[in-house]
Amino acid sequence: MEQKYSVEDLLHLMAQLRNPDSGCPWDLQQTFTSIVPSTIEEAYEVAEAIEREDYEHLHEELGDLLFQVIFYSELGREKSYFDFPCIVDTLVRKLVRRHPHVFPNAELYGSAGTEAVDEAQVKQNWEEIKAAERSAKGDAGTLAGVTLGLPAMTRAAKLQKRAARVGFDWPDVHGVLDKIEEEVAELREALADGDDDHAKEELGDLLFACVNASRHLKVDPEAALRGCNRKFEGRFGFIEASLRDEGRQVSEASLEELDSLWDKAKAQSEG
Structure with missing residues (x-):
C-alpha cells in the first residue's frame, strides 16, 4: 500500500513553497489579505460538493x-x-470549554461526562459559553461578534438568530410572510415615487424579511439561493440549446419565444 502523506508533510511543503531562496514566486508574493478571496472560494466549493452529494471529490475540496x-x-x-x-x-481548548457535558473537568483526556443532556440544552450551553467569551473580549451586546466579512445574507440570518434568542422574533413564519408582503408594497410605493435611494432601502428590507422567512423554515438562505441559481442555469441552458438546434442565438429570439421555452424547461425539470 502506498504510504500516505501527513499533516507534517503538508506543513513542510508549505514552508518550502515560501522558502525565500527556492520557493514558488507566486506563493512568496501572497499575504494574509491576498489569499482571502481564495479561502472564501474554497469554502464555497466544499459547500457545493456537499450539496451536489459529490462525495467522490469532497475530500479533494476539503x-x-x-x-x-x-x-x-x-x-x-x-x-x-x-x-x-x-x-x-x-x-481544542475552545471546543473542550464549549462541551462541558462531554468534558466536565475541562480536560480533553479527563473523565467523560455522565450527565444526560438533550440537543436543546447543548445549544443553550453553547450559546451561553460563547456569550461569556464575547463578553470577556469586550463584546457584550447581543449582536456583537457577528463578523462583517460574512456574505450579507448569511450575516442577516445570524443577526436574526441572535435577536430571536432574546425574544425579538416573529411567533411563526406567517407573520414573516405578512412582513414580506408589506415590504413589497413599500418597494412598489418607492418605485412609484421615483425615489431610487428609498427603493434601494426598501429592497434591502425585503431581502432581510426573506432571510427571516428562510430562518423560520429552517432553511439556509445561501443554500436556497444557490439551488435557485443552479435551477436558473439549467433552464436557461435548455433555452440556449433549443435555439442552437434551430441555428439561432438567444439574442435573436423574441421575449415571447423565450418565455415559451422557459415554460417548457420548467415543465421538463418539474416532470
Missing part, C-alpha cells in the same frame, strides 16, 4: 480548504504571530 489554513499558519509563523500548533491548541 484538502484545498485545509491548505488555506496551512497557508495562513505559515504566514503567521514567519511573522511570529502564531503557527499551526498554536491554531490547533486554541481550537
